[in-house]
Amino acid sequence: DIVMTQSPDSLAVSLGERATINCKSSQSVLGSSNNKNSLAWYQLKPGQPPKLLIYWASTRESGVPDRFSGSGSGTDFTLTISSLQAEDVAVYYCHQYYNTPDTFGQGTKLEI
Amino acid sequence: QLQLQESGPGLVKPSETLSLTCTVSGGSISSSSYYWGWIRQPPGTGLEWIGSIYYTGSTFYNPSLKSRVTISKDTSKNQFSLQLSSVTAADTAVYYCARRTDRIMHVWGKGTSVTVAS
Numbered sequence: 534d535i536v537m538t539q540s541p542d543s544l545a546v547s548l549g550e551r552a553t554i555n556c557k558s559s560q561s562v563l564g565s566s567n568n569k570n571s572l573a574w575y576q577l578k579p580g581q582p583p584k585l586l587i588y589w590a591s592t593r594e595s596g597v598p599d600r601f602s603g604s605g606s607g608t609d610f611t612l613t614i615s616s617l618q619a620e621d622v623a624v625y626y627c628h629q630y631y632n633t634p635d636t637f638g639q640g641t642k643l644e645i
Numbered sequence: 646q647l648q649l650q651e652s653g654p655g656l657v658k659p660s661e662t663l664s665l666t667c668t669v670s671g672g673s674i675s676s677s678s679y680y681w682g683w684i685r686q687p688p689g690t691g692l693e694w695i696g697s698i699y700y701t702g703s704t705f706y707n708p709s710l711k712s713r714v715t716i717s718k719d720t721s722k723n724q725f726s727l728q729l730s731s732v733t734a735a736d737t738a739v740y741y742c743a744r745r746t747d748r749i750m751h752v753w754g755k756g757t758s759v760t761v762a763s
């Protein structure tokens with residue numbers, strides 16, 4: 534199985550400041566046939582289902598604010614929130630869908 | 646708009662079989678190119694992919710659960726289901742169903758909490 538490791542485990546950022554969450558995979562998730570990284574980011578809030586933010590490492594899901602962005606390739610990826618809003622307090626997970634079984638990072642708790 | 650809704654008992658006894666259903670509205674589970682899957686989140690921990698069923702009926706399971714998992718679909722009811730046998734307390738979790746496109750889980754149900762206890 535591909536192991537996904539996020540850092541940090543928790544993060545406190547002031548309103549309006551930048552938040553950066555990292556995700557590292559134990560092997561590359563870059564597809565040779567499509568040249569795409571099979572990496573997604575989800576936001577989880579208590580009592581709500583996971584919300585897809587980013588897929589293919591950098592494609593923003595429809596309706597997701599543009600302050601959320603994803604970057605990286607191969608084994609190292611980053612989720613950036615450019616200007617933190619109060620509603621962004623949540624736990625964030627990276628997810629690789631390159632290999633079966635899908636695996637997720639352990640989560641990063643983002644606080645203000 | 647596509648919506649998914651999980652349903653099933655919130656309490657299951659140890660060693661019994663957990664059975665959940667995901668009802669799909671606003672779209673057909675027979676539509677080509679979609680996978681329909683189950684994911685869970687035990688309390689205080691992260692997400693775990695359980696398995697998926699393709700519109701053709703082909704199934705894919707997490708090897709860690711494969712011996713206990715069955716995912717099936719009922720196209721007449723526009724539902725797909727999860728059965729997990731021989732449950733223990735470690736199977737206590739919030740269970741989500743989701744639709745996958747290109748292996749990406751764009752749409753999720755709200756989740757249903759299942760506790761395994763006697």
